[in-house]
Amino acid sequence: MIIMAPEPTTMLWLLWSMKESAYKVLNRNTGKREYNPSGLVCSELKVNQSEATGNVSYGDNVFFVKTEISDQRIYSVAAHTVIAVEGLTSYHMHNTAGYMDKFAMARPGYILKKEISGLPVVVELQTGRNLAASVSHHGRYLAVTYSGSLLLKD
Amino acid sequence: MIVELKGILTPYTEQAEALENLSEETDFIKDLQINSANLVDVVLDVEEKFGIEIDNDSMAKMLTVKAAIEIVETKLAESGR
Numbered sequence: 001m002i003i004m005a006p007e008p009t010t011m012l013w014l015l016w017s018m019k020e021s022a023y024k025v026l027n028r029n030t031g032k033r034e035y036n037p038s039g040l041v042c043s044e045l046k047v048n049q050s051e052a053t054g055n056v057s058y059g060d061n062v063f064f065v066k067t068e069i070s071d072q073r074i075y076s077v078a079a080h081t082v083i084a085v086e087g088l089t090s091y092h093m094h095n096t097a098g099y100m101d102k103f104a105m106a107r108p109g110y111i112l113k114k115e116i117s118g119l120p121v122v123v124e125l126q127t128g129r130n131l132a133a134s135v136s137h138h139g140r141y142l143a144v145t146y147s148g149s150l151l152l153k154d
Numbered sequence: 155m156i157v158e159l160k161g162i163l164t165p166y167t168e169q170a171e172a173l174e175n176l177s178e179e180t181d182f183i184k185d186l187q188i189n190s191a192n193l194v195d196v197v198l199d200v201e202e203k204f205g206i207e208i209d210n211d212s213m214a215k216m217l218t219v220k221a222a223i224e225i226v227e228t229k230l231a232e233s234g235r
Contacts, residue, residue, distance in 0.1 A: 020190050033183075034214045035190070035193060035213055035214050035215075036210065036213070037190070037194075038210055039210075039214075118184050136189070137187070137189060138191060
């Protein structure tokens, strides 16, 4: 599939990114940690120049994944439903040691912090709501994705 | 073996302090913040360094220094070294 693709490099990272995003949901929901890329299976892939959509399954779990494709990045977000995927907000920034402070400066009204468990959370200051968040990074690039509808239990 | 692992991990982490204090308890993702794409590089480098082959089941568990050491030792023992 990768070798046959018009752009094999893009296809490789597209599949990798989709699997990674699904794993992050899985890890968050189950607490299970496992490094098993081939256990995550992509299907229903639809790709165009700037975007891709598809499903990633792991056992009985199916995740809906949406990917942004540009010459700068390939970035995927995943959730259990298409609606939840559409409800995700992503913020892209440089990967620096002070990225949490920079996030708060760039997004007034929101702060990013880590729970004791190490999982990130975005706090909506006006309401005090804790929004499920995910941080990913590669080289100089970093992204924070969070959801206005997926709340963390206190 | 920790010294050898430290050499392998160095190019893939920005977490100098965690790397400096590398121990069996160090977690590749939580402490060293190695991402999934670079974790493949770590697995490949460990295979090359120790002349072993790491199967998918072993790789799935390779998330800490302790797990990595156990996997390498098991594979070396299996090959009679």
